Amino acid sequence: MNEKSKLLETIAGKNRGLLATEMDRVRVLSAIEQLEDHNPNPTPIKNPELLDGNWRLLYTSSKSILGLDRFPVLQLGQIYQCIRVDEAKLYNIAEIVGVPLLEGIVSIAAKFEATSDKRVQVQFERSIAGLQRVLGYQSPNKLIKDIETGKKFFPLDFNIKPREQPAWLEITYLDEDLRIGRGSEGSVFVLAKEKKS
DSSP states (O other): OOHHHHHHHHHTTSTBTTTOOHHHHHHHHHHHHHHHTTOSOSOGGGOHHHHOEEEEEEEEOOHHHHGGGGSTTOEEEEEEEEEEGGGTEEEEEEEEESSTTOOEEEEEEEEEEESSSSEEEEEEEEEEEEEHHHHTOOOHHHHHHHHHTTOOOSSEEEEOOOOSSOEEEEEEEEOSSEEEEEETTSOEEEEEEOOOO
């Protein structure tokens, strides 16, 4: 079994990290490190065609993302990180599901700037949250298009004050359909590229 298959098998059934025990987290981190050693693109920022697109979260250790699952009767649906290299923007989009008509969305828009061949500095700019039906949410691409046209969303849509110490994301593995990143708060992210529809 190759390192990529081993990692995918290790994170299977962990519900993006929500169901991971401490021992699971150690195993996942070990599998991530082994795959990072075989990164086919050690300078991912120089591969915009691979980096660009919508990425679906498979696993994370990020407490802020996993904490979105704390709502009673609601659960974390799909989580996306959509990268638009040409505009130097990224969009984190989390779908909240569980009760019909109460499906929600939490999204953060940010701009990024490359600081090395594999690291970007991220400045969060805007936060949006609300019910999917009220926001007119259909897909990540449609939401991004609405954000870019300047649409305002009800009930929660606000600008994020720039942080003195911007966040950063280092891309430690990148191929045609899998990306691994490490964040400034020590979190790891494993994402699969969505096929263009």
